[in-house]
Amino acid sequence: MKVIIRDNADGASQYAARYIINRINSFQPTPEKPFVLGLPTGSSPELIYKNLVQAHKAGEISFANVVTFNMDEYVGLPEDHPESYHSFMYKHLFAHIDIHPANVHILDGNAPDLAAECAAYEQKIAQAGGIDLFLGGIGPDGHIAFNEPGSSLRSRTRVKTLAEDTIRANSRFFGGDLSQVPKQALTVGVQTVMDAREVVLIVLGANKAVALAKTVEGSVSQLWTASALQMHEHATIVCDDAATDEMLVKTVKYFKSIEQVSLEQEMVQATSEHRSHTNVDNWRGALKDLRIDTDKKQAEQEDGELTPDSMSSRLVDSAIGLNDKKTDDLMFDRMGSRVSTFAA
Numbered sequence: 001m002k003v004i005i006r007d008n009a010d011g012a013s014q015y016a017a018r019y020i021i022n023r024i025n026s027f028q029p030t031p032e033k034p035f036v037l038g039l040p041t042g043s044s045p046e047l048i049y050k051n052l053v054q055a056h057k058a059g060e061i062s063f064a065n066v067v068t069f070n071m072d073e074y075v076g077l078p079e080d081h082p083e084s085y086h087s088f089m090y091k092h093l094f095a096h097i098d099i100h101p102a103n104v105h106i107l108d109g110n111a112p113d114l115a116a117e118c119a120a121y122e123q124k125i126a127q128a129g130g131i132d133l134f135l136g137g138i139g140p141d142g143h144i145a146f147n148e149p150g151s152s153l154r155s156r157t158r159v160k161t162l163a164e165d166t167i168r169a170n171s172r173f174f175g176g177d178l179s180q181v182p183k184q185a186l187t188v189g190v191q192t193v194m195d196a197r198e199v200v201l202i203v204l205g206a207n208k209a210v211a212l213a214k215t216v217e218g219s220v221s222q223l224w225t226a227s228a229l230q231m232h233e234h235a236t237i238v239c240d241d242a243a244t245d246e247m248l249v250k251t252v253k254y255f256k257s258i259e260q261v262s263l264e265q266e267m268v269q270a271t272s273e274h275r276s277h278t279n280v281d282n283w284r285g286a287l288k289d290l291r292i293d294t295d296k297k298q299a300e301q302e303d304g305e306l307t308p309d310s311m312s313s314r315l316v317d318s319a320i321g322l323n324d325k326k327t328d329d330l331m332f333d334r335m336g337s338r339v340s341t342f343a344a
C-alpha cells in the first residue's frame, strides 16, 4: 500500500486527478479496449471530479473510451432526487465530459428485484473485463463503498443496511434530517473492489483520521472494511494532512520519505537516461509539492547519505512502548466509542 500525503484537500485531489488522467492516457483506450473506471460519490471525490472536468476542457483527457461503474446507490431514492448518486455523478462529472451514456453504469436502487440488479452488476463488470482502477472514499467508520463494519471482506454487490454512523454522517446531504436518509443501499462488495487491478482511495479531513489510521496501521478487519486494501497488490491512498492526525508520526514520515525517495530516483533516471528537461522540471515540481529542497537532497544523494525513514526504527520504538501519536487521545476500539466519536 502506498500513502500519498498532501497539505490540503486541493493538493491531494489534484494529485489523484492527475494520477487517473495519466493512467487513462497511458492505457490508450479504444472502443474495443476501453479503460474501466470505478467511481465513488460523497464530498471527498468532488474536487477530483472538478480537476478531471477542467483537464477534459483543456484537452488533456478524453473519456470517450472510458467505461464507468459507480460504487453504490441508495435504495428507494428516485433517480432524479438531488441526493441520489445518479444526480451526483451527472452534476459533478458526467454532464461535463465526453463519456457515452451507454458506458456509464450506476446501480438502480429502484429495481423491482434488487438481488437480481446486484448480480447483473457483477456480470456487467466481468463482461467489461474487470475494473482497471477503482477510485474510492471511506466513511468515518472506515467503510468502503457502503460496506459497513461487519461486512464480509469477500462480499460482492448486494443490498446493505446502513449503519447509524453512516446515516448520521450522510444526513448533512438531507438537511440534517436523519429520517430523510435512506436506510438501505446497493453497494459493490469489498471483494468487488479488491478485484480491481488498482485501487485509489481519497481520504480528506480530520473526521476520517481514525478510519485512516485503522485502514493503514490497524490489522485487516471486517470492522474497518477499507483495511482489506492492505491485501491488495496495487492500492494507493491519497490523503490530506488533517486525515493523518491519528496515525503515528513515524508512519506519516515513513510514507512521505518513500515518496520523496522514489521521486528523486525517477528524477535521477530521467536526467541520466533521457536528459529530458521537461521531465526533470516535472519531477522538480512534484518534489516542490512535497516541500523538499531538491538541490540539497541531490547533494546528499551524491554523498551517498540519503537515508529514508526506516520502518525498522519504528519497531524499536514500538517495542519499548514509545509510539508517539500526533494527538494524545486514547481511542478505545469499541463500537460504542466509535459512535460518540463520530457524532462529535
Ligand SMILES: N[C@@H]1[C@@H](O)[C@H](O)[C@@H](COP(=O)(O)O)O[C@@H]1O
Pocket (backbone or CB within 6 Å): 040, 041, 042, 043, 044, 045, 071, 072, 136, 137, 138, 139, 140, 143, 144, 145, 146, 166, 170
Ligand atoms: N457510500 C459513500 C461512500 O462511498 C463514501 O466514501 C462515504 C464518504 O463520504 P464523504 O466523502 O462525503 O465523507 O460516503 C458514503 O457513505
